[in-house]
Amino acid sequence: PQSIYLKDYRKPPFLIDHVDLRFELFEEQTRVHSRLQVRRNPEADGAERDLVLHGEDLELETLTLDGRPVEDAVVDSESLRISNVPDQFNLDVVTCIRPQENTRLEGLYKSSGMFCTQCEAEGFRRITYFLDRPDVMACYRTRIEADSEQYPVLLANGNPVDHGEMEGGRHQVTWEDPFPKPSYLFAMVAGDLVEKRDEFTTGSGRVVDLRMYVEPRNSDKCEHALASLKKAMQWDEEVYGREYDLDIFMIVAVDDFNMGAMENKGLNIFNSSCVLASPETATDAAYERIESIVAHEYFHNWSGNRVTCRDWFQLSLKEGFTVFRDNQFSADMGSPTVQRIDHVNMLRTAQFAEDDGPMAHPVRPESYIEIGNFYTLTVYEKGAEVVRMIHTLLGPDMFREGSDLYFARFDGRAVTTDDFVATMEEASGRDLGQFRRWYEQAGTPVLHVSDHFDAEKGVYTLSIEQSCPATPRQPHKAPFHIPLRMGLLDSTGEPLPLDDIGNTEQVLELTESRHSYRFKDLKERPVPSLLRNFSAPVKLDYAWSRDQLMFLVSHDPDGFNRWDAGQKLAIDVIQSMLEGNDTEVDERLIEAYRNLLTDTSLDRAMVARMLALPGTAYLIELTRDADVQAIHETRQRVQTTVANALREELLAVHMRNQSSEPYAFSAERVAARSLANSALSLLTLIGDEAGKDLAVEQFRDAPNMTNRFGALSALVNSPFEKERDRALEQFYVDWQDDPQVVEQWFAVQSGSPWMGGLKRVRELLEHPAFDWKNPNKIRTVIGVFAARNLVHFHEPDGSGYRFLGEQIQRLDASNPQIAAGLAQPLTRWRRYAPRLRESMKSVLEELLAEPQLSKDLFEVVSKSLQ
Numbered sequence: 001p002q003s004i005y006l007k008d009y010r011k012p013p014f015l016i017d018h019v020d021l022r023f024e025l026f027e028e029q030t031r032v033h034s035r036l037q038v039r040r041n042p043e044a045d046g047a048e049r050d051l052v053l054h055g056e057d058l059e060l061e062t063l064t065l066d067g068r069p070v071e072d073a074v075v076d077s078e079s080l081r082i083s084n085v086p087d088q089f090n091l092d093v094v095t096c097i098r099p100q101e102n103t104r105l106e107g108l109y110k111s112s113g114m115f116c117t118q119c120e121a122e123g124f125r126r127i128t129y130f131l132d133r134p135d136v137m138a139c140y141r142t143r144i145e146a147d148s149e150q151y152p153v154l155l156a157n158g159n160p161v162d163h164g165e166m167e168g169g170r171h172q173v174t175w176e177d178p179f180p181k182p183s184y185l186f187a188m189v190a191g192d193l194v195e196k197r198d199e200f201t202t203g204s205g206r207v208v209d210l211r212m213y214v215e216p217r218n219s220d221k222c223e224h225a226l227a228s229l230k231k232a233m234q235w236d237e238e239v240y241g242r243e244y245d246l247d248i249f250m251i252v253a254v255d256d257f258n259m260g261a262m263e264n265k266g267l268n269i270f271n272s273s274c275v276l277a278s279p280e281t282a283t284d285a286a287y288e289r290i291e292s293i294v295a296h297e298y299f300h301n302w303s304g305n306r307v308t309c310r311d312w313f314q315l316s317l318k319e320g321f322t323v324f325r326d327n328q329f330s331a332d333m334g335s336p337t338v339q340r341i342d343h344v345n346m347l348r349t350a351q352f353a354e355d356d357g358p359m360a361h362p363v364r365p366e367s368y369i370e371i372g373n374f375y376t377l378t379v380y381e382k383g384a385e386v387v388r389m390i391h392t393l394l395g396p397d398m399f400r401e402g403s404d405l406y407f408a409r410f411d412g413r414a415v416t417t418d419d420f421v422a423t424m425e426e427a428s429g430r431d432l433g434q435f436r437r438w439y440e441q442a443g444t445p446v447l448h449v450s451d452h453f454d455a456e457k458g459v460y461t462l463s464i465e466q467s468c469p470a471t472p473r474q475p476h477k478a479p480f481h482i483p484l485r486m487g488l489l490d491s492t493g494e495p496l497p498l499d500d501i502g503n504t505e506q507v508l509e510l511t512e513s514r515h516s517y518r519f520k521d522l523k524e525r526p527v528p529s530l531l532r533n534f535s536a537p538v539k540l541d542y543a544w545s546r547d548q549l550m551f552l553v554s555h556d557p558d559g560f561n562r563w564d565a566g567q568k569l570a571i572d573v574i575q576s577m578l579e580g581n582d583t584e585v586d587e588r589l590i591e592a593y594r595n596l597l598t599d600t601s602l603d604r605a606m607v608a609r610m611l612a613l614p615g616t617a618y619l620i621e622l623t624r625d626a627d628v629q630a631i632h633e634t635r636q637r638v639q640t641t642v643a644n645a646l647r648e649e650l651l652a653v654h655m656r657n658q659s660s661e662p663y664a665f666s667a668e669r670v671a672a673r674s675l676a677n678s679a680l681s682l683l684t685l686i687g688d689e690a691g692k693d694l695a696v697e698q699f700r701d702a703p704n705m706t707n708r709f710g711a712l713s714a715l716v717n718s719p720f721e722k723e724r725d726r727a728l729e730q731f732y733v734d735w736q737d738d739p740q741v742v743e744q745w746f747a748v749q750s751g752s753p754w755m756g757g758l759k760r761v762r763e764l765l766e767h768p769a770f771d772w773k774n775p776n777k778i779r780t781v782i783g784v785f786a787a788r789n790l791v792h793f794h795e796p797d798g799s800g801y802r803f804l805g806e807q808i809q810r811l812d813a814s815n816p817q818i819a820a821g822l823a824q825p826l827t828r829w830r831r832y833a834p835r836l837r838e839s840m841k842s843v844l845e846e847l848l849a850e851p852q853l854s855k856d857l858f859e860v861v862s863k864s865l866q
């Protein structure tokens, strides 16, 4: 397979202004009639005579140009070439496709009896021949014809303009989307779905019809998504001045979907697990996820759809910006600190790992083989951090001026990350020249910080040196422009003034390899509070003492840093036990947790976060030659020691946080449930009998899924095998007809180190509810096992790796995107202890030797072996 390079970008030789589509949906096949209004691009770089359209897995039936059949078209497995076309013409193409056989879930496919599409990134070429690239923007008219009884609901982008009965019990609905869009935003749906309606009145007084379409059995699971949508619409008007533009906004839930959701213009399609919720079936975590994904897809209407990407190297233009926007939204809907903690926790565990591995790439990649492999944490999450840093450097007002200018200037156009940054520069007058390196250079920068206090002169000096490790094809890095938010505290915890005006917080702008900052008139050595609110996606290397960390846990005015100090303290304790420097758990850690559990004035959501030790995956990322079993066991020892010492306090916390009120998705109730469940899981983990009784009771009487699943999870991760097996059995009996709940049931087992590892996971693959065609089932059994059940996945005999290799190989033929995604954990092989890494490497080598490897899997496997 060939690499595609950013440097080779050329403007499209032809443009398509209008697309008229007609879908004849049948059970065996679908006929797609397409009429394209094509013209030569006056701005194209060369004078290409031939029109070359993308197309894959299509049967071409007829092809006419301005009404005359084209006889000499050349068709291969990826394209259709018509030579010597005029400057302007209509092209009529009829193709036949087989959505029923489409297991890749790209293009048009069938899921639970309904037709639906997924065109990003390059799925439209599996529907009809087209210039399937994001800088070709056209207006679409879509007519869908299907059996009236089987498919009463027929949807496409835009507004409905016509409908009618047809012969043979068929009907048609025609949709027109007035906004030019790239083909990746095309969507259509046909099915027997129920419709839930709501409405939203925009700031300018237009009433927008909100509609959600789901299978009849899910009709009581739409309320939360619709409420989230309305909040997102309101928020985008208030914070970004962005109004919705069509008369209708539709959401459809489908069970088989490769990712979480898709922002098709006016017709968002969601993975059922990311949109359906009721208190009885979804946990608080699912409610939170749904709120943020619904908002994310809605925000794309401006950041992605109205202003789109010139090419796929610019993916972060829409994804990084939209993740930043949805993070801001979630922060405004709940606790900003808790939202930031959860986000950074994920970023540091998973994106830092990506940045440190063989697939490391810049936020704006320079090359790819298969673009599907670049929907990465780097493009999304680090991309969002880069936008956040621009926000920090410019301040909220300038940033808003920049975004207004960006939307106004580029509305209806396909642009680049550089256009985005240049607009921010223009609006603010700031020079972001050096800042652009965040888009160009891969790898996570490290800040080495040292300090010195001159007691006689009262001067405190902070010295900061930045570096960034080599990454594939980028051996040397130039310094980044890094905003470092910081403050200093005196020994009573009071923030110290940092300048003559008396500011107690500053954003230091690091631009050189080395900086040193002097703070004067200090009476004593201060405690530094660095990288507040995680102001840049960097690693901070400073020799904190445990006393300093204890001090920051209770005194840092920055909530994020209070949590982070607790994490650092726990990491230090675990690492020195691992290295044999400490044999017992430091009492100070236990005391810190005791304070958290007994101080009832603290924010409960924060306490729940602070009670959680750093995850095993994060500890692995911090370790060279990681011995997974040793890390897991040491972490477990610390956890059980703390829980045993604080048993009474945990019982009290669990009791204090019960409520008899009906379920409400409010910040306060979510926090109480989360804290009660954290306490419960620590109690069952240590085999506490009272904890077990509480868990059994909570499981039995739970009025909502958060409590029920919290109890199930506590029993699953405990030595109480009898109670665990009973609860698992009961849970399945109760919820076997609900795929989203069954997915949670799969995940709690495959991710549990207590459940016997591979043997159990193999049993789950044989379970009647498992479905090889459903990505959610694959992810919750195989993906969760490899990503979360780390002791068993990294079994020293290599069985976990071989198991994963087998499943990837099996899936590659049916769904290469999912297969390539599953291979991710293996790509980190260099991080592990020698025996583990050799086994991982040999599984990758075996995969590479497979003769029929997809492009997707080939890219991941071959790059990770380089």
Ligand code: HT7
Pocket: 118, 120, 121, 258, 259, 260, 261, 262, 263, 296, 297, 300, 319, 372, 375, 817
């Ligand atoms: N923009 C959407 C990306 C997406 C996708 C990409 C590849 C294959 C399948 C896909 N489904 C959705 C989702 C988003 O970021 O909003």
Ligand code: ZN
Pocket: 296, 300, 318, 319, 322
């Ligand atoms: Zn997105």
